Amino acid sequence: MHRDLALAKAEASRILDIIRRPEDAITQQERERIARDTAENFANHINKGFLQYRKSVTESGGFAVTEWMGQGSILRDVLGREFIDMLGGFGLYSYGIRHPRIVEAVKAQLDRSPQYSQEMLDPLRAQLGKVLAAMTPGDIQYGFFANSGTEAVEGALKLAKFYTGKAGFISTLKGFHGKTLGSLSVMGKAMFREPLLPLLGNVRFAPFGDADAVEAHLASARAVGEGIAAVIAEPVQGEAGAVTPPDDYWPRLRELCTRYGVLLIADEVQTGFGRTGAVFGVDHWDVAPDIMCFGKALGGGVVPLSGFMSTPEIWKVMEPNPFMHTTTTGGNPLACASALAGIEVMFDEDLPAQAKAKNDYLLPRLLGLAERHPGIFREIRGKGLLIGMEFMSGEVGYKVAAGLFSRRVLTAGTLTNAECIRIEPALNVPYDVLDEMLNRLEDTLRGIAA
Numbered sequence: 001m002h003r004d005l006a007l008a009k010a011e012a013s014r015i016l017d018i019i020r021r022p023e024d025a026i027t028q029q030e031r032e033r034i035a036r037d038t039a040e041n042f043a044n045h046i047n048k049g050f051l052q053y054r055k056s057v058t059e060s061g062g063f064a065v066t067e068w069m070g071q072g073s074i075l076r077d078v079l080g081r082e083f084i085d086m087l088g089g090f091g092l093y094s095y096g097i098r099h100p101r102i103v104e105a106v107k108a109q110l111d112r113s114p115q116y117s118q119e120m121l122d123p124l125r126a127q128l129g130k131v132l133a134a135m136t137p138g139d140i141q142y143g144f145f146a147n148s149g150t151e152a153v154e155g156a157l158k159l160a161k162f163y164t165g166k167a168g169f170i171s172t173l174k175g176f177h178g179k180t181l182g183s184l185s186v187m188g189k190a191m192f193r194e195p196l197l198p199l200l201g202n203v204r205f206a207p208f209g210d211a212d213a214v215e216a217h218l219a220s221a222r223a224v225g226e227g228i229a230a231v232i233a234e235p236v237q238g239e240a241g242a243v244t245p246p247d248d249y250w251p252r253l254r255e256l257c258t259r260y261g262v263l264l265i266a267d268e269v270q271t272g273f274g275r276t277g278a279v280f281g282v283d284h285w286d287v288a289p290d291i292m293c294f295g296k297a298l299g300g301g302v303v304p305l306s307g308f309m310s311t312p313e314i315w316k317v318m319e320p321n322p323f324m325h326t327t328t329t330g331g332n333p334l335a336c337a338s339a340l341a342g343i344e345v346m347f348d349e350d351l352p353a354q355a356k357a358k359n360d361y362l363l364p365r366l367l368g369l370a371e372r373h374p375g376i377f378r379e380i381r382g383k384g385l386l387i388g389m390e391f392m393s394g395e396v397g398y399k400v401a402a403g404l405f406s407r408r409v410l411t412a413g414t415l416t417n418a419e420c421i422r423i424e425p426a427l428n429v430p431y432d433v434l435d436e437m438l439n440r441l442e443d444t445l446r447g448i449a450a
Contacts, residue, residue: 138288145331149295150178166227235281241420242388300342
């Protein structure tokens, strides 16, 4: 594409003119053009590979499904088609889409200042740190805020190396911690790692839920003089398909890390803030990690925000030179206002309890579907509203995901990863919406069986 400044200005102004108008002032012709242009722009300016894998293109027929607006657990495309959101932005929308109290807080802060000067002390970042310190287990007290989950993990790995003076890590097979180079180094999936090897050295992997394997790695590393800075794991594996460990796993990780003098990092990017039926995933086992990572729901589903936090003892290495780890936009006032409002909503609506109750409601009904439609499911599992439906094959899983999409239900299955599909809706999703999802799922299963 040749440089054309006039075109750039005209195209920016054209879409801005549309989004500044009320919905009823946008014509059908304009909506159809948006749908066409979006697919074309993805192909020409984002990544044409997405068009081969997004059900919004492959399963939509006619105009591609182009996301336009949403509220609660319902999304609407630019042509007005409504979808039940059972994907929840992979945990981003724990409070629902555009929760009015969170949006209100962000708008109020926007009228004061959207960013900070980088020189004055900013009150909302400091207040959010105080609030999270009061919420987290153990002695966790200090934190650093960034923009995405992988940045939180990067910071946690860096802090662990900084404090211990050691370079090694133990992670888990099938674990997911992000796709920047440091986070990718502790990811337990070859598909994302292999094209970019070598990554960080001295990273060992143990099966998730197997504390004996972690102990073996710790013992062998000590025997050969390879220093281990930390063990990192998700409380419940999200990307792997809502895999819950044995009840003794996290308490044993805590004991092993203490005994071997290594840090324990809990990656709560997906499990935090009520998702699993407790405020944090580690709360199910009453474990206090040394470092915790947050993301996704932390930003209230309105403004991106992530963070990592630790204890005063560990954080003291950051104090002599606080510029050892910085970011320009992390923990900005809009994001912190969104996070604080989200936390207020979480407590006021008791979202962890809602997640637990809806797990109790959904799991028996999903298991009933599996009984009525044998040969489709291998396992249904999960805590809170992080539920995994594992299928006999990826092909079967994609048929289910595509069938749900054609019935206007969003789930996580893709062409490359559909053997296990997650149900991960807003924690305050209404029961009648869950019932409608179950009806459409059963209709999909009937179609596959036929």
